[in-house]
Amino acid sequence: MMTIQASRFTPEVLLSAPRRSASIPNSTGELALYTVSSYSFETHAKTSQIRVLNINDGSSHLVSEDAAAGEPIWIGETEVAFIKNGDNGCSMLLSQDVYDKSTAPHMIHYFAGSISNPKVKVLSSDKVAFVCSALTTPDGDMYWPAAETKSYTSAKIYTGLFVRHWDAWNTANQNSLWYGLIVKRDDKWTLEHPGLTNLLAGTRLSSPVAPFGGTGDFDVSASGVAFVSKDPELNPARHTKTDLYYVPIKSWTEKPSTPQLVKTGRLRGYSLSPAFSSDGRQIVFARMRSEQYESDKTRLLLLPDVTDLSNVQEFYETKDGEGGWDLRPDWAVWGKDDKVLYVAAELHGRMVLWEVPASPLEATHLPQAIHEDGCVIEARILGGSTSLLISSKSRIESSSYSILNPEKRSIKEISTSSKHGKSFGLSKSQCSEIWYPGSEGYNNHALVMTPSGFDSSKKYPLAFLIHGGPQSAWTDDWSTRWNPAIFAEQGYVVVCPNPIGSTGYGQAHVDAITENWGGGPYKDLVKCFEYLEKEVKYVDTDRAVALGASYGGYMINWIQGHDLGRKFKALVCHDGVFSTQNQWATEELFFPEHDFGGTLWENRSGYEKWDPSKHTGQWATPQLVIHNELDYRLPISEGLSMFNVLQARGVPSKFVMFPDENHWVLKPENSLVWHREVLEWINKYSGISDETKLESRTGKLTV
Known part of the structure; x- marks a missing residue:
């Protein structure tokens, strides 16, 4: 694959650049399987490939460039299986030798029906246990749209909670796991x-578990x-228990046989990321305590x-039930001979890899970071x-494969x-971080990104990015939706604070x-802004803009009605909250129940206290509102309400709506x-547009 150097990192470059999946090594550790896709704004079409990486020399070669093919898995040392989506909701499971290009x-x-999320266990050279998921009818059959009886009405009728989720109205069909045996006969693989x-x-x-569950489940x-x-006895709209x-x-x-429940005592929240040891006798997984958080x-x-499914052991367990490791393990993999675990857990804006003894009895010291x-x-x-073969990302690399020697x-x-x-022209020198005094007496953290060609003796307008969640964080990661480098390359110093609520x-x-x-959280953001005003000389806070989505959009509206709102030249709110008293229009009701201290009728004052709509009389800063029709987490009426208020108050504003997008674009x-x-x-309100026009007229701008 030829490297292409972008002359400037623009949205077109970001969105058309190849996107690579995580890489999967074969049984010998010599080859790694991955997919890569890209989009052309010239042909308005997406291309996708399945490729194999030679781990020894870093070269790769093409296996398939069928746009309908994807989700490859190893079924032999040089043989892969992958899924191809067909017509009328059908799908195919195909096999191919990665070195044989002579045959189809x-x-x-x-x-x-449509299968997805394939996972295998190689049993021998000619037998592979195969598991995948598929949408399944209440009768237990694989759902096939073509077999549905034609309806002459579009009515949807419900008598219970959870009528829609994320971007789809719920039906009686549910995800299920399907399994079988793939065998090799006469040099051909077939499903037994x-x-x-x-x-x-x-x-x-x-x-x-819908809507985001995959092979990690x-x-x-x-x-x-x-x-x-999910626990079938609890309504998923009001409980997180899995x-x-x-x-x-x-x-x-x-x-x-009948599925057997693994008992975890007082831990009753989300369960995630089960992983078998190599001999299949042990399972490592993670679980939360609360069933509504x-x-x-x-x-x-x-x-x-x-x-013995009742004998579950907790790593770093403490008598008070809080746990001795104050981080949140996301997933784990077993090391050689099942003696050690490698665990991913977020720390200070990075997803770090940690080493842990494979037995809780031997885990007497807190984990060591190894990446x-x-x-x-x-x-x-x-x-x-x-x-270990590591797949990672950062603010300057959309994908990186490397070999880690833990010892x-x-x-x-x-x-x-x-x-x-595609080389984006970005460098590590653009990435930094700050710690600033927070509102609770300890320092808070923020990631910083500067433009390429940055000169610390000059001043650059501030782009203040506020993350969603709210229990989330800005991390040293790559995104095609909120990428700090896109804003930095416009000429901003981008600051991404992680206030109270951040993971x-x-x-x-x-x-x-x-x-x-x-x-x-608002106080922490004020503290961050004040720190930038006083301590960071190359940031021009007089030309600052602020942007946020979801909870970040909520905070944009909260800022708009408070003093910090007058510090910004312009605001951008994507799929945000207009009124916290509308939170019961969402689908996952456990979220407002937890974050606002009960139901709307039990604790209305808790919802009213932090309602941005109560402060619309102070809204005055120019604001762009973006909201999507398929956003069932925060319905589009939230965005319309914001825009209507801004327009009625005579505040410069614009409304952008995507009818075919959900909470994301x-x-x-x-x-x-x-x-x-x-x-x-x-750029209009920060003055960057004027600078760009001036540079363009004087011939100093290179695009």
Whole structure:
């Protein structure tokens, strides 16, 4: 793949650049499988490839460039299987040798339905246990749209909670896991009779957990499947509880036994990321304590023996139940010989990889960080070695593959997006961070990004980015939606603060935002702005703009009605909250119940206290409002209300709506419009547009 140097990092460059998946090594650790996709604004079309990386020399070669093919997995040392979506909601499972380009991919099986999230366990050179997910009917059949009886009405009728989720109206169909045995006969792979079997038929369980669940919600061993599912006895609109289940499987061609619940005592919240040890006898996973709080602290747990599901051990357990490690493990992988675990947990704006003994009894000291650069997306053991293949991202690299030696703490870069794709012209010198006095007596953290060609003796207008969540954080990561470099390359110093409510700074910092939406977080943002005013000489706070989405959009509206709002030349609110008293129009009701201290009728004062709409009489700063029709988390009436108030008050404002986007803007053409509207708005009010015109007339601007 030829490296292309961008003359300037623009939205077009960001959105058209190749996007690579995490890489998956084969059994020998010599090859790694990944996908790459890109979008052309000239042809208005997306292209996608399946490629194989040579880990020894960093070279790669093409396996498939079928736009309908994806989700590749290894089924042999040089053989892969992948899914191809067909017509009428059908799909195919295909196989191919990564070195054989003389023949077309071989069809393993054709499905009347759409399968996804494939995962395998190689049993022998000619047998592979295969598990995938598919939308499934209440009768337990794979859902096939073509088999539906035609309806002459569009009515949707509900008698219970949870009528829609994220961007879709709920139906009786649910995700289910399906399994089967792939065998090799006469040098061809085929799906053994009876094909795929529904693992969850008749159980009322569903996995992966919608809307974002994938292969991380289940794992496969030679003799069983572990998966997480919502508790069918609790309404998912008001509860976060997901349990871990184990299903022993004697034969991959026979009907399964009943899923068995893994008991975790007082821990009753989200369960996530189950992973079998190499022998299939142990499972490591994570779980939260509260069943109505999506941002509770996760605890790292071990099931030492799948034959005893009541014996679950917690790493760093304490008598008070708070846990001795004040970070939030996200996922874990087993090291060589199952002696050690490598655990991903966020710390200070980075997704760090940590080393932990594989037994809680041996974990007497807190974990050691073994990889702290950027954000680790995945880690995989390389063959039979102790080394790890790391897939990561950062603010300047959309994708990086490297080999980590945990014993030596050494890292060897294999392939980066800038070497095997499009070079963005960005450098580490543009990335820094600050710690500033927070409102609670301890320092808060913010990531900073400066323009390329930055000169500290000059002043640059401030782009103040406020993250969503609110229990989330700005991290040293890559994004095609909120990318700090896009704003920096316009000529801003970009500051991304992580105030109260942000993850990666201990659970108390996260929990402090509860029933405090416009309190501590707002004060922390004020403190950050004041610190920039007084201490950072190259930031021009007189030409500052602020932008935020979701909770960040809420905070834009809160700022608009308070003193900090007058410090900014312009504001941008994407899919934000106009009134906290409208929070019961959302779909996941456990969220407002937790964050506002109960239901609307039990604690209306808690909702009223932090309502931005109560302060609309002070709204005066020019504001761009963006809201999407398919956003069921924050319905479009929130955006319309903001715009109507701004217009009625005579405040310069603009409303941008995407009828085919949800809480995010994902379609490349729409995203390009989003970026152009946002940049045009802030550049106009910060004065950057005037500078650009002047430089263009004097011939100093290079595009």
